[in-house]
Amino acid sequence: MDVTAKDNRIHEPIIDTERLILRPLTQADAAVVQFLAGDKAIAATTLSIPHPYGAGVAEKWIKSIKGDIAEGKSVVFAITENNNGNLLGTIGLMINKEHDHAEMGYWIGKDYWGKGYCTEAAHAVLEYGFENLGLNRIFAHHFKGNNASGRIMRKIGMSHEGSSKGHIKKWDQYKDIENYGLIKEDYRQGEQNYRLTSMPFAERYSFI
Numbered sequence: 001m002d003v004t005a006k007d008n009r010i011h012e013p014i015i016d017t018e019r020l021i022l023r024p025l026t027q028a029d030a031a032v033v034q035f036l037a038g039d040k041a042i043a044a045t046t047l048s049i050p051h052p053y054g055a056g057v058a059e060k061w062i063k064s065i066k067g068d069i070a071e072g073k074s075v076v077f078a079i080t081e082n083n084n085g086n087l088l089g090t091i092g093l094m095i096n097k098e099h100d101h102a103e104m105g106y107w108i109g110k111d112y113w114g115k116g117y118c119t120e121a122a123h124a125v126l127e128y129g130f131e132n133l134g135l136n137r138i139f140a141h142h143f144k145g146n147n148a149s150g151r152i153m154r155k156i157g158m159s160h161e162g163s164s165k166g167h168i169k170k171w172d173q174y175k176d177i178e179n180y181g182l183i184k185e186d187y188r189q190g191e192q193n194y195r196l197t198s199m200p201f202a203e204r205y206s207f208i
């Protein structure tokens with residue numbers, strides 16, 4: 001676990017996967033984040049991404065997540081292609097240290113959908129959460145009908161834990177959500193089924 005009693009800050013890792021590098025976001029990413037997340041299709045199926053995505057929103061968001069990371073409340077990665085550095089989207093964990101659990105959230109720019117990028121990133125972040133952050137449970141939700149997101153959750157080994165009717169008010173409409181989760185013990189047992197790479201765990205992480 002890289003969170004110590006003295007220093008709650010999460011030491012942000014850089015994670016290598018087969019096609020991706022997951023790295024900390026910086027203010028230099030703001031323009032691309034604004035461009036990609038500004039697509040209405042991203043806001044439509046997420047809880048807190050605004051639309052329109054105005055000037056300064058990305059800068060403010062990146063600043064706020066740095067604060068949360070400093071307090072050990074979350075970790076957020078830029079999802080980038082390892083061959084050219086292009087930023088594809090973001091993925092993160094909102095951490096509750098009292099319960100050693102975290103909620104995973106992600107989005108990928110529309111031009112990059114359907115290439116398995118989010119699955120690859122989600123798998124790595126799941127592993128990071130269990131192996132490095134010492135989490136006991138990682139969970140995620142998606143709006144009913146966002147089947148691509150549900151597919152990712154199942155592909156990384158999460159179980160469907162039920163539905164919550166009308167749980168979210170989005171753009172003045174009540175939305176049903178589907179709940180997924182995985183505990184560390186089950187992750188360990190099923191890990192071989194979901195592992196995407198044979199590269200040893202320790203070789204895929206570096207910390208800044």
Ligand SMILES: CC(C)(COP(=O)(O)OP(=O)(O)OC[C@H]1O[C@@H](n2cnc3c(N)ncnc32)[C@H](O)[C@@H]1OP(=O)(O)O)[C@@H](O)C(=O)NCCC(=O)NCCS
Nearest residue numbers: 042045106107108113114115116117118119142147148151
């Ligand atoms: C959901 C999202 C992250 C998926 O990203 P992605 O990189 O395209 O996802 P992947 O390619 O890794 O996997 C998508 C899977 O869903 C499947 N899929 C795509 N559209 C689908 C649909 N309408 N119904 C069922 N499955 C679907 C794909 O075939 C793929 O499964 P497969 O590998 O078994 O073929 C992306 O669409 C997105 O950012 N959407 C807007 C934001 C959002 O919804 N975030 C999640 C909030 S819970």
